[in-house]
Amino acid sequence: MSLAAEPRTGDRLRPHWMPTGWFQVGWSTDFPQGDVRPLRYFGSELVAYRDSGGTLRILDGHCRHLGGHLGYGGRVEGDCVVCPFHGWHWNPAGRNTHIPYQPDRPNKARRLRVWPVHERDGVVYIWHDALGRKPGSEPPNIFTDVAPHTVALEYHRCAPYGQIKFESLTLHPQLVVENAADPMHFRFVHGVRHFPVFLRRWEDEKHWFSQIGFGSRWREWQPDSHDGDTLSILNAGIGLSYTALSGSLNTLILLGTTPVDVGVSDMFQTVFLEKLPGDDPEVLRTRMAQATAQLPNDIAIWTRQRFEEPPALASAEGRAFRELRRWSRRWYPEIDGVAPLAGAGA
Ligand code: FES
Ligand SMILES: [Fe+2]
Structure with missing residues (x-):
């Protein structure tokens, strides 16, 4: 099924499955030097490999000779991925550089699509834009860009315990x-004792941020009213949600949600635990189990949720929610003449 055709079916106000932005496709540890791996995202077959300098390259997966899949049985030679079918070489620019049985004349006309890749702190991102526009910026730095208190802290790497993948969920990344605009669900889905309150909120062209306070002593929109636990959430596009806990725990969590096909996404949960005295593998495993215990409760809701537009909103949640939907619209290019989220914020 074509992703681009999807807005024609069903509710026309639903977000379509081709949002623009950076999206997570795995972790650095998934792509060892010398390996060639198939991937499938945004309805596209892809191939991933590291070139001779170790830079991760992601290209369209089907060879432009006769369509063999480079990700199944392909190998790396120098900076190129070599097709398992007839041995054609493709370089990081998607160009054919060598045909073994016609060495003097590579094919200059055909080209593989090159997907921009960004690798940071053990996380692998690709840039997707259905209209072919280039990325204007990089994904955020989770250690410095989400909450100021984390800058002075030290964190463990996310590997090996803090990398959890949920495959093939019936889940749209918009949900x-x-x-970040839904403090009330923490009471019901996560069992916190009091209704959390918004403390801060801002947005710019690329980001949507909110900070939420937990416990009865926080006052709405007063970030200095208490020093208890807070959760800061920085959305960078539709596929990336960076969260920083502060207070009793200073854990950092990235949720990456990446469309695979219409109706299906993979979700990546990446957790960075603060370095504390006495940490050993056993302690880290226990702390990691605590840090990751709640997400399945969200997933149980999200995978069965219907997208309501416009939603019915109570006054404590209304403004932030409408602003988030309005901000979200920029990440959905108009495809087939259908602008998704057309009524958002109206
Ligand atoms: S299909 Fe790839 S080399 Fe022939
Ligand atoms: Fe939640």
Whole structure:
């Protein structure tokens, strides 16, 4: 099924499955030097490999000779991925550089699509834009860009315990970023004792941020009213939600939600635990189990949720929610003449 055709079916106000932005496709540890791996995202077959300098390259997966899949049985030679079918070489620019049985004349006309890749702190991102526009910026730095208190702290790497993948969920990434505008669900889905309150909120062209306070002593929109636990959430596009806990725990969590096909996404949960005295593998495993215990409760809701537009909103949640939907619209290019989220914020 074509992703681009999807807005024609069903509710025309639903977000379509081709949002623009950076999206997570795995972790650095998934792509060892010398390996060639198939991937499938945004309805596209892809191939991933590291070139001779170790830079991760992601290209369209089907060879432009006769369509063999480079990700199944392909190998790396120098900077190129070599097709398992007839041995054609493709370089990081998607160009054919060598045909073994016609060495003097590579094919100059055909080209593989090159997907921009960004690798940071053990996380692998690709840039997707259905209209072919280039990325204007990089994904955020989770250690410095989400909450100021984390800058002075030290964190463990996310590997090996803090990398959890949920495959093939019936889940749209829009529902995950809307978590940042939804403090009330923490009471019901996560069992906190008091209704959390918004403390801060801002947005710019690329980001949507909120900070939420937990406990009865926080006052709405007063970030200095208490020093208890807070959760800061920085959405960077539709596919990336960076969260920083502060207070009793200073854990950092990235939720990456990436469309695979219409109706299906993979979700990546990346957790960075603060370095504390006495940490050993056993302690870290226990702390990691605590840090990751709640997400399945969200997933149980999200995978069965219907997208309501416009939603019915109570006054404590209304403004932030409408602003988030309005901000979200920029990440959905108009495809087939259909602008998704057309009524958002109206
Ligand atoms: S299909 Fe790839 S070399 Fe022939
Ligand atoms: Fe939640």
